[in-house]
Amino acid sequence: MPEGHPTMPASAPVAPGAPLPQGHPPVSDANKLPPSAEELMKQLDSTEGLREREKTFEIASSLGKLYYTNGRNAEALSYLAQAQAQSDGARTRFLALKKKLGKTPLLSLAEANCGFTPGQTLDAMDAAVQARAKSGDIAGAATCARASLEPVLDVELLRGNALYLQGDSVASLKAYARVLEVEPKHAEGLFSHASLVFETQGENLQALKSAREGFDALVAVHPQSPRAPMARELSQRIEETVKAGGRQKWLASRAADRRVRLSQGQAQAQVGALPSDAPRPLTPEMVDAVKNTERTPELEAGLAKLVDEGEEHLARGRYQEALANYTRVVPFQPENGRAKAGMAWALVGLGRPMGARVWSVALQGDAGAVEKLGDTLLAKGDAKGAKALWEKLSQDVPDYPNKAALQAKLSQ
Template sequence: MSLSLVLATAALLAAEPTPLPPGHPTIPPGTQASPTGMGSGAGAANGALPPGHPTMPAGSPVAPGTPLPSGHPTVDANKMPPSAEELMKQLDSSEGLREREKTFEIASSLGKLYYTNGRNAEALTYLGQAQAKAEGLRSLFLASKKKLGKAPIATPEAASCGFTPGQALDAMEAVAQARAKSGDTAGAAACARAALVPALDVDVVRGNALYLGGDSANALKEYARVLEVEPLHEEALYAHASLLFESKGEDLQALKAARQGFDTLVATYPQSQRAPMARELSVRIEETVKAGGRKKWLASRAEDRKVRLSQSTAQAAAMPPDAPRPLTPEMVDAVKNTERTPELEAGLTKLVEEGEEHLARGRYQEALANYTRVVPFQPENGRAKAGMAWALVGLGRPMGARVWSVALQSDAGAVEKLGDTLLAKGDAKGAKALWEKLSQDVPNYPNKAQLQAKLSQ
C-alpha cells in the first residue's frame, strides 16, 4: 500500500466507512457529487462528479441494480475494509510515515489508531503532530478570550461561523482568523472555540497515553490544556481531578483543586456516568485534606481498623492504595533493550496466570503488581490489559475507569474471556460483575447475545 493511501485510510477511521470501491477516483473534500454531473466545466461547481470519473447518463438518478457505465471500476460486494490489525501492519511498513507532513485530521486519526491498539509511544508522536497543527488556532482563541475579558463567548450559531460537520480544522481556522483580522474579537473567539473541539479531543487522548506510560506530570499538563480552553470539558475535568488526587496526595492545595474539579463535574453533568464516582471522591478528598494529607488519612484509617479487626487483618486492610510506580526513563530504556527470549515470554505468561488467580481470590493489589510487570513488555497483550483494568476497578482507583475504557476499546473480547477465567477459577460473583459492567459500558458489544446468556445462567 502506498503512503498516500495509508494516510487516507487512517484519516477515515473516525468517519463512516467509504462506500467507494477500490480504484474509485478520489472525491475532493467538500464535493457534493451528483449522479447526473458531467465531471468538468461549469457543471463541476454545482454537484459535478470529480475529474476522472466515468461520465454518468444524464437524466434521472441511476436506479439500484442498473449496470455500471463503461470504464467504471468493478465493485466487489464481498470486499471488506481492512481490519485495524491489517491497517496497523500497513502503517508500520510505510517508510517515512512519521516524518511526512500531515493534516490535523490525518495526524489525529493515526494517533488515535495507535492509542486504541495499546501503542502509546507511536500515539504520542502523531497526537503531538496534530497538536502542532492546532496550535495557531488555540493561540488565537486564548488571545481573543483575553481581549473579551469576562464577556461570555457566543455559540458558533450566534456568531454565524458557518461550520459544517466534518469540516477540516484549517478551513475553520481560516474563518476565525478572518474574523480577528476584521476586528471582530467576539466572532473570532466563538469560531475559534468551536473549531477547537476536535483538538481538545486530541489533548485528552494524549493525556491518557501519557498516563498509561507512567508520565503523570505531563498527563496533568495535557488535561490542563483542555480546561484552559474549555473549563467545563467533562472528560478533562474528571481525568485532571483524578490524577491530581492520585499523584499529589500530600499537596493540600492540589487536593482542593481536585475536589473543586469533581464538584464542578457533578454540578454541570449531574446525570453523567462519572458523577457518582466524582461525588464519592470529593468526599474522600475532603477527609484527606482534614487529615492533613493521604499518609495521615491512611494512618487514621489504619487506627480505626485496629479497633475492629485483629492486628494481621488490620495490616492487610490498611495497605496504602498508591498508584503503580511510574516508569522512569531508565526503566523504559531497560524494557526496550531487554532481549525477548522464550524464557522471558514464559515468565510473562506465568505472571498473567498468577494475576488471574489473584483476581479470582479478590487479591486486587497483588494482581495489579503482576500486570504492571507484564504490560511494559507486552503493551498489546489484551489479556494483561483486561486483568489490569479489572484490578484497578476492584481497588476503586480514580483512574480505574480510564484504564477500563482503554481495555474495552482495544480488546473487549479479552475482557469477556477474563470473566470466563474467573468463573473457571470459582469466582462466579466476580465473573458476573465483570460481564454486567462490560454489557453496560459497551451497549453495542458484538457478542451481546452470548454475554446475556452468560448473565442469565
C-alpha cells in the first residue's frame, strides 16, 4: 500500500460508491477512460472562441482531422485552413530551396542526416532547415525541408477531400495541386487530382490527357498501391473518352452500344453506361442555404424517407437514383452514417472516379454503418450486392473490429 495508507480490516471489500475510510489518500482518475470522439467534439464546440484562437500547426491539424473523420467538414476546413497557414512558411522555404537546386535531385534521408525525432514540431524542424540553409548546405536543407512537410501534405489532402465533399471542386483541385507541387510523385495526390479532373472536365480533352498522365504516373511509381488497379482502369476509360471526343460523345456511344446489345438480348449483365444527368456539386451559396434551413420535424421525416428510398434504389441496382436521394440528405445531415454509406456505395456502383475517395471517408467515419447497409440490401433481396459490399469492406478494412461476424456473413 502507498505510504500513509491506513490499515484495512480483513473484512469484505467496501461497497462501490461508499465513502473512503478516514485518512484514505485521494484516488486518481488514471484509470478513467478517455472521452469518445463525440464527447470530445462536444467539449470543443462549447469552448468559447476556440476556432478564432491562434494555434500551432500540430493542434490545428489534429482538430481538423478529428472533425473530418467524424463527417463535420465545415469545422474541419476551418481548422485545416489554420494548419495550412501555419505551414506556409516552411512550404515556401522548401520550394525556394528546391528551385536553387535546379535539376539536382534531393539527397536520401540517410545522406542528409536531418536528425529529426518522432513527434518533433514543424516549427522546430523548420528552424533546423533554416540553420542548415544559412550554413550553405542547400542540398541538405532542401532534403530536410521536404521531410518536414510530410504532415503538411496530409493536411492538404484532407482539405481537398473536405472541399470536394462540401461541393467546392475548384478549391479541391487547388488543394490537390499544392500536394503535387511539393511532391509530384505523391500517390494519393496523383489519384485524387486525376480523379477530380476526370470527373469535372469531361469535355476538356487536354485536361483529360493530363488526368491520364496522373493515373499512369501513379501506376509507374507505385505499382503496389491499392489505388493502382483503379488507376489503370480509369486511364483506359480516359483513352476511350478522348478518342470519342469527350464524355458526352463517349456516353452516347456507350448508350448506342447498349441498345444494340439489349435488342439482341445479350447484354443484361453488361449494362454499364454512366448516366449523363449526374447531380451537380453544391455551390457555396447552396451550402449556406442548407446551413440556414430550419430543422423541422417535417424536414427530418422527409430526409429519413429519402434515405429509405435510396436504399430501395440501391437494392434494385438504381445507383443514379440512389445518389440523387443521398445528395439531398448529406448536406443537411453530414453526420448521418447511414446516408454516407449509401452515397459511397452508389458512387462505387456507378464507377465514378471519386467513388473510392467517398467510400474511404465512409469507412473512416462509420464502417459499422457500411456493414449494416449490406444487411439492408440482403433484407431487400439484393444478396449479390450485400456480399459484394461486405467483401469490399473486409478487403479495405483488414482490422475491422467486427471481422468475425463479417466473415460469417460472407460464408453463408
